[in-house]
Amino acid sequence: MKFAGTESYVATEDLTVAVNAAVTLERPLLVKGEPGTGKTELARQVAQALGVDMLEWNIKSTTKAQQGLYEYDAVSRLRDSQLGDERVHDVKNYIRKGKLWQAFEADSKLVLLIDEIDKADIEFPNDLLQELDKMEFHVYETGETIRAKHRPIVIITSNNEKELPDAFLRRCFFHYIRFPDVETMKKIVEVHHPGIKEQLLTTALTQFYEIRDQGGLKKKPSTSEVLDWLKLILAEDLTAEDLRRDGADALPKLHGALLKNEQDVHLFERLAFMARRQR
Template sequence: MKFATTDNYIATEDLTVAVNAAVVLQRPLLVKGEPGTGKTELARQVATALGMPLIEWHVKSTTKAQQGLYEYDAVSRLRDSQLGDARVNDVKNYIRKGKLWQAFDAPERVVLLIDEIDKADIEFPNDLLQELDRMEFFVYETGEVIKARQRPIVIITSNNEKELPDAFLRRCFFHFIRFPDIDTLRQIVGVHFPAIKPALLATALTQFFEIRGTPGLKKKPSTSEVLDWLKLLLAEDLTPEDLARDKVSLPRLHGALLKNEQDVHLFERLAFMARGQR
């Protein structure tokens, strides 16, 4: 079975090729792109389309690679030994399986999402090289080797906040999710809001791309943000005429699209300049 566009996710041709190529090569798929372009959702849709369970590992700045393998709770074992608990005789009682171990030990093939790997320190990707390559790791406390029953489909996302090591990149199949063009975005909106009126959608998308293309914008609005904006427009029951704006005003419900004061001030300055030219 191959991945393709689903009822809930519009995948471009180059994205479907990338997913299926990574599956055939048995390499992790490294997906980059602007925040809000559907990188995390891609893993969920791949799991659904291929009929596989999904295991999600959301990386934080404090996350260590070892946590993906397992964690040994030495403090609890010491406490239990002081209390005379019989559990201390088996160290396995104090081993907590990480997401990689869960994926390796799953009774069926799974999709493993390693989300926002660039949030962790630079050593994080390097510390996972061998485990992702060989699909096995050693548990020092028990002396056992954990091998994957079947190789999981690994999808790794990055917002490009920091460069990833070359040795790690060499082991991945790479794909950059480009921001969708207006036709693709129209299809994406159709999945989420099938009843939206064509006139409202046309006006909203035209205005959205004008906003996104404004020079000097610090953070361009993403796919997820335009969906939030459209949801608000529908909730307010606005018409294309309501949405139409001149150059001397901020966009309607702009808080869904402009996410920092610098960009709001930019549009306020543009509006002020436009008023002065009247």
């Protein structure tokens, strides 16, 4: 099973090496990178390229590791016992399988995405160490042990919101998705907006990277945002000439697709004001 990217996902050579190394080592692939660089989409494309199903576990600040294994609904069982429901005699009726359980009992290998693991409590990664290592866990309510029929391809994403424990990192194959350079970005754009005029694309990307390089920016625009911006530019039928700015107009056309908070908008407005005063 080798991953080499797909028609709809431009994977750099170092990324394909990382995916295939994790598959070979049977280790979770920990993917870091700034938001919008395609970390979540990578898991979907790996599943598509390898011809396997995918399970997605989206992590929130309140998510506990136990939820990935199973949850026991004791409250419902107590209520049913008070109502004389026959279901109460089988505890399995009150166990809800988590994403890891579903992945472990799958009849064939699949991709398990654990998305944005850094959103959870700091203990969350450590609480999954044994299950991801041994590919099994114990269900105390039934006394059974759930073992993986086929070791899933585990892809874990992180936006670097908090540091992950060393013990967890040792068990993963790590890859950091660098922000695409101009040539890689052109390939990505071609996938999403095939046939875009070269002059328009060059002008737009020049502006985009100038914005990203601007000092004092609170949130740099991402790959997904430049794709949205280009979609709007094409929908408005703007030309390269329409996009060109002078010092008095530092904000790009349709800037709401790129700048997502008032501080960054004000930054470019101040730059334009300063440019006008210097004239």
